[in-house]
Amino acid sequence: xxxxxxxxxxxxxxxxxxxxxxEALIAHNPVGHLSIGQEGTIAGACMALRDDDFxxxxxxxxxxxxxxxxxxxxxMAEIFGKRTGICKGLGGSMHLTDTSMxxxxxxxxxxxxxxxxxxxxxxxxxxxxxxxxxxxFGDGATNQGTFGESVNMAAIWKLPVxxxxxxxxxxxxxxxxxxxxxxxxxxxxxxxxxxGVVVDGQDAEAVHAVTLEAVNRARSGExxxxxxxxxxxxxxxxxxxxxxxxxxxxxxxxxYRNERDPITLYRNVLLSRDLRVDVERIEEQVNNAVDEAVxxxxxxxxxxxxxxxxxxxxxxxxxxxxxxxxx
Amino acid sequence: MIRNxxxxxSYLQAIVEAQREEMRRDERVILxxxxxxxxxxxxxxxxxxxxxxRNTPISENSFVGVGVGAALTGLRPIVDLTxxxxxxxxxxxxxxxxxxxxxxxxxxxxVPLVVRTSTFYNNRTAAQHADxxxxxxxxxxxxxxLAPANATDAKGLLxxxxxDDDPVIFFEDINLWGKKxxxxxxxxxxxxxxxxxxxxxGSDVTIVSIAGCLxxxxxAAVALEKDGINAEVIDLRTIVPMDKxxxxxxxxxxxxxxxxxxxxxxxxxxxxxxAVVSEEAFESLCKPIQRVCAPQVHVPYSAALEKKLFASKExxxxxxxxxx
Numbered sequence: 348x349x350x351x352x353x354x355x356x357x358x359x360x361x362x363x364x365x366x367x368x369x370e371a372l373i374a375h376n377p378v379g380h381l382s383i384g385q386e387g388t389i390a391g392a393c394m395a396l397r398d399d400d401f402x403x404x405x406x407x408x409x410x411x412x413x414x415x416x417x418x419x420x421x422x423m424a425e426i427f428g429k430r431t432g433i434c435k436g437l438g439g440s441m442h443l444t445d446t447s448m449x450x451x452x453x454x455x456x457x458x459x460x461x462x463x464x465x466x467x468x469x470x471x472x473x474x475x476x477x478x479x480x481x482x483x484f485g486d487g488a489t490n491q492g493t494f495g496e497s498v499n500m501a502a503i504w505k506l507p508v509x510x511x512x513x514x515x516x517x518x519x520x521x522x523x524x525x526x527x528x529x530x531x532x533x534x535x536x537x538x539x540x541x542x543g544v545v546v547d548g549q550d551a552e553a554v555h556a557v558t559l560e561a562v563n564r565a566r567s568g569e570x571x572x573x574x575x576x577x578x579x580x581x582x583x584x585x586x587x588x589x590x591x592x593x594x595x596x597x598x599x600x601x602x603y604r605n606e607r608d609p610i611t612l613y614r615n616v617l618l619s620r621d622l623r624v625d626v627e628r629i630e631e632q633v634n635n636a637v638d639e640a641v642x643x644x645x646x647x648x649x650x651x652x653x654x655x656x657x658x659x660x661x662x663x664x665x666x667x668x669x670x671x672x673x674x
Numbered sequence: 675m676i677r678n679x680x681x682x683x684s685y686l687q688a689i690v691e692a693q694r695e696e697m698r699r700d701e702r703v704i705l706x707x708x709x710x711x712x713x714x715x716x717x718x719x720x721x722x723x724x725x726x727x728r729n730t731p732i733s734e735n736s737f738v739g740v741g742v743g744a745a746l747t748g749l750r751p752i753v754d755l756t757x758x759x760x761x762x763x764x765x766x767x768x769x770x771x772x773x774x775x776x777x778x779x780x781x782x783x784x785v786p787l788v789v790r791t792s793t794f795y796n797n798r799t800a801a802q803h804a805d806x807x808x809x810x811x812x813x814x815x816x817x818x819x820l821a822p823a824n825a826t827d828a829k830g831l832l833x834x835x836x837x838d839d840d841p842v843i844f845f846e847d848i849n850l851w852g853k854k855x856x857x858x859x860x861x862x863x864x865x866x867x868x869x870x871x872x873x874x875x876g877s878d879v880t881i882v883s884i885a886g887c888l889x890x891x892x893x894a895a896v897a898l899e900k901d902g903i904n905a906e907v908i909d910l911r912t913i914v915p916m917d918k919x920x921x922x923x924x925x926x927x928x929x930x931x932x933x934x935x936x937x938x939x940x941x942x943x944x945x946x947x948x949a950v951v952s953e954e955a956f957e958s959l960c961k962p963i964q965r966v967c968a969p970q971v972h973v974p975y976s977a978a979l980e981k982k983l984f985a986s987k988e989x990x991x992x993x994x995x996x997x998x
Contacts, residue, residue, distance in 0.1 A: 433782075435780030437777060437779075446783060451747060451783065452775050452779070456766060456770045459739075459767070459771060462739020462743060462767055463746065463771060465736070465739070465740045465743060466740035469728075469740055469744045470743065471747070473704055474702075474748055474749070492735060492736070493735060493739065496731070496733035496736030497740070500737065503731070654780075657781065658776060658781040659776070659816055660818075661776065662839065
């Protein structure tokens with residue numbers, strides 16, 4: 348199904364919000380794992396979901412809530428560690444979870460979200476709901492046991508789950524070629540008896556199209572799909588990680604930055620459809636919104652020590668020896 | 675006074691009945707685990723179908739994680755992790771996800787999950803099936819940890835665990851599985867999480883017992899009575915949150931404390947109780963605290979050796995006579 352004009356502009360807006368949000372982080376608060384280069388993959392996939400569909404994500408977590416349409420002020424405040432943050436400053440850069448947008452956890456344990464998304468699929472099926480659950484994970488996560496275990500359970504129970512691999516080519520510094528016996532991740536689906544598809548992750552509309560097909564399949568009770576989106580991370584694994592070796596060539600990075608930037612590519616598509624006025628309006632709006640988010644985050648208060656215990660258990664209890672605050 | 679209805683159930687039957695009652699009461703309650711259709715939940719299949727009763731593949735970490743994901747999104751799963759030594763396989767999903775998700779999301783999420791698991795010791799299963807890993811989870815913030823010692827408490831605590839909005843690890847002691855008693859039917863039998871039980875009142879020594887140590891602690895108390903020593907026996911029932919008040923009040927009365935705990939001695943539940951009493955009630959103590967625990971060695975296959983590792987009437991008596 349083709350995106351209509353408003354949806355195209357919404358997709359571009361979400362991609363650009365991820366980019367500008369992270370560029371603001373580089374300028375003001377250089378922490379975390381950036382999604383720059385992967386915006387088309389993330390926003391394209393999220394555009395195929397409804398607001399009430401569930402999403403799990405990864406340590407590279409900024410893009411997922413923004414891609415799903417979350418308000419960026421609480422996200423920015425979270426990365427600044429503030430009490431107005433979406434997780435009250437207790438989660439931070441690797442855990443930007445906005446449950447109001449259907450996110451149920453961004454796991455910084457690689458592969459940790461796969462069972463959670465599968466469980467959300469089970470919940471949907473038991474409750475007889477028509478939601479779906481989409482699991483973002485990286486190429487590295489496919490080498491965790493949770494990948495095979497989770498996909499297998501979703502396959503045998505025909506759960507409404509979309510396993511969405513953001514294959515950016517590298518698990519920190521180790522390439523897919525050096526860490527996978529068979530580097531086409533989508534082909535692993537065959538081992539579990541489910542469909543596997545591969546898509547150009549730098550083409551946001553192509554990502555949307557394959558994801559929507561998997562979502563429709565899941566929603567109609569036909570079970571899970573594995574999607575491999577081939578994408579690229581422009582920056583290093585983490586802003587805070589010094590990488591002492593050249594594990595990917597400068598030419599490769601420059602090629603992606605110059606020729607395969609998903610935002611430039613999609614902007615050109617929109618301009619070719621005579622949407623320049625809308626594109627430039629969106630660019631101005633996104634820049635303003637990000638500036639406002641940074642200001643909001645800077646001016647927000649720090650969390651309180653009591654927040655730690657308030658967020659630990661649903662019903663307040665005083666476990667042995669640890670309710671007291673450190674002196 | 676109207677006599678509430680009861681039925682005679684073993685500890686294991688009481689667990690099945692708790693599940694049946696909670697599944698009838700709340701359609702969000704589901705049960706999942708390996709081979710549950712054959713072991714543990716057969717009779718539930720007469721009443722509920724495979725939508726809510728899920729036989730899982732041998733994928734401990736992920737099926738516990740599936741339970742977590744279902745708990746985050748509207749269900750109240752009971753995950754049967756069969757044997758406590760398998761908890762290590764699932765420890766990532768229990769510790770890094772279930773225990774932390776509410777905290778890490780600033781309390782946006784809740785995790786109403788129960789993980790049932792049995793401590794399979796004293797049964798010649800050797801070192802990879804016989805662990806009692808209460809301390810591992812006691813040391814994890816965000817988890818509630820239960821270890822009932824009779825059928826009534828097993829049923830009542832499991833029902834409370836299903837209704838709790840936080841993740842609960844429910845340890846079943848297989849040495850108690852067959853023990854029968856009259857157990858309340860329905861909600862009369864709810865047992866609150868976080869309350870220890872004074873099983874026997876006494877004034878000379880406090881014996882705190884955890885899970886399957888209880889029959890031995892009670893036998894020891896009977897033997898001590900013949901020697902004119904009046905022992906107070908406390909069944910801890912809930913490890914986290916720990917009922918410190920009941921223990922400290924008892925020690926204030928008796929002045930001495932013996933703790934029977936079948937976890938390994940180093941960093942055991944007994945160690946935590948000893949530390950709490952030392953910190954908060956040192957002036958009540960007349961004698962050093964004694965811990966009756968499994969020594970810091972693995973469980974052997976040999977039945978002759980295995981039984982010597984765990985709490986017995988004799989070991990508890992020896993500990994009491996050292997200080998009384």
